[in-house]
Amino acid sequence: MNHAALHVIESHTEGEPTRVVISGGPDLGAGPLSERALRLQRDHDWLRSTVCNEPRGHEAMVGALLCEPYEPDCVCGVIFFNNVSPLGMCIHGTIGLAVTLAHLGKISVGSHRIDTPVGVVTATLREDGSVEVANVPSYRTIADVTVNVPGHGTVRGHVAWGGNWFFLIDGQGPAVCHANLEELTAFAWSVRKELAAQGITGDQGMEVDHIEVFGPPTDPALADSRNFVLCPGKAYDRSPCGTGTSAKLACLHAAGKFKPGQTWRQAGILDTVFLGNIEELPDGRIVPRVSGRAWVNGESTYHFDPSDPFRYGIPTIL
Numbered sequence: 191m192n193h194a195a196l197h198v199i200e201s202h203t204e205g206e207p208t209r210v211v212i213s214g215g216p217d218l219g220a221g222p223l224s225e226r227a228l229r230l231q232r233d234h235d236w237l238r239s240t241v242c243n244e245p246r247g248h249e250a251m252v253g254a255l256l257c258e259p260y261e262p263d264c265v266c267g268v269i270f271f272n273n274v275s276p277l278g279m280c281i282h283g284t285i286g287l288a289v290t291l292a293h294l295g296k297i298s299v300g301s302h303r304i305d306t307p308v309g310v311v312t313a314t315l316r317e318d319g320s321v322e323v324a325n326v327p328s329y330r331t332i333a334d335v336t337v338n339v340p341g342h343g344t345v346r347g348h349v350a351w352g353g354n355w356f357f358l359i360d361g362q363g364p365a366v367c368h369a370n371l372e373e374l375t376a377f378a379w380s381v382r383k384e385l386a387a388q389g390i391t392g393d394q395g396m397e398v399d400h401i402e403v404f405g406p407p408t409d410p411a412l413a414d415s416r417n418f419v420l421c422p423g424k425a426y427d428r429s430p431c432g433t434g435t436s437a438k439l440a441c442l443h444a445a446g447k448f449k450p451g452q453t454w455r456q457a458g459i460l461d462t463v464f465l466g467n468i469e470e471l472p473d474g475r476i477v478p479r480v481s482g483r484a485w486v487n488g489e490s491t492y493h494f495d496p497s498d499p500f501r502y503g504i505p506t507i508l
């Protein structure tokens with residue numbers, strides 16, 4: 191197997207990296223993005239591994255394959271992936287994609303529909319360079335479920351969809367601060383394993399593969415809450431996690447604690463902040479709108495030397 195050079199543009203969104211593949215990616219054929227994401231995973235996993243794994247990538251890297259859209263009136267389609275698998279949606283990645291498209295001169299200030307494997311989202315590029323993403327409809331599926339976590343006892347949380355499946359824990363486990371990254375990672379990983387062992391899943395048996403732990407904000411004048419999010423490949427989100435913020439808004443709304451017109455300020459582990467507000471849907475779900483900032487910070491061309499044993503990355507072993 192040998193591939194043409196791959197061209198990528200780098201950005202970070204409130205600390206979390208996004209690497210957009212703008213040329214050299216595989217031909218995934220036509221059809222809905224959900225089908226093309228399955229084809230990417232089944233037949234072309236080298237792309238994900240090349241972009242996200244070492245030696246070019248690292249555990250926190252999120253890749254984004256720019257595609258032709260399937261749904262009408264979209265500026266593009268995108269399939270996100272990380273060090274282990276494709277992602278349903280990714281808001282920090284969509285914010286990164288929007289500033290990348292602006293950098294390439296493909297979009298300007300205004301609203302742009304983007305096709306993803308889990309539905310169409312709308313990215314609004316603002317005059318000040320920030321981006322607001324209207325996410326896919328989000329909802330809480332299970333409230334107040336408990337799991338027994340070795341060393342931590344009974345841990346209570348909610349299961350919610352925000353474009354990925356989340357388990358949300360408030361005020362339990364290690365304190366949510368940067369100094370506790372190792373403890374938080376070990377705690378969240380145990381929670382994820384216990385959820386799977388106890389058969390607690392999202393819709394259609396989908397694994398709850400994002401664990402979100404909440405604590406008080408560092409500065410209540412700047413944020414309402416601070417989170418730690420453990421992603422499927424055991425990397426923590428450096429940003430406040432937009433799909434995790436969407437899941438949080440769905441839980442707050444379901445509990446009657448958040449209404450349209452209010453603003454939620456979600457800080458991440460680095461104390462950068464995403465702002466969130468919601469629109470109510472007649473069926474009880476919400477459309478979260480999450481905004482933040484991203485910066486383009488690099489551009490690369492990847493070459494595939496047949497004599498390089500790691501030209502397609504070093505697989506992540508969890």
Ligand code: PYC
Pocket residue numbers: 206252279280281282283421427429430431432433434
């Ligand atoms: O911002 O939605 C997000 C996200 C998901 C995984 C990493 N970031």
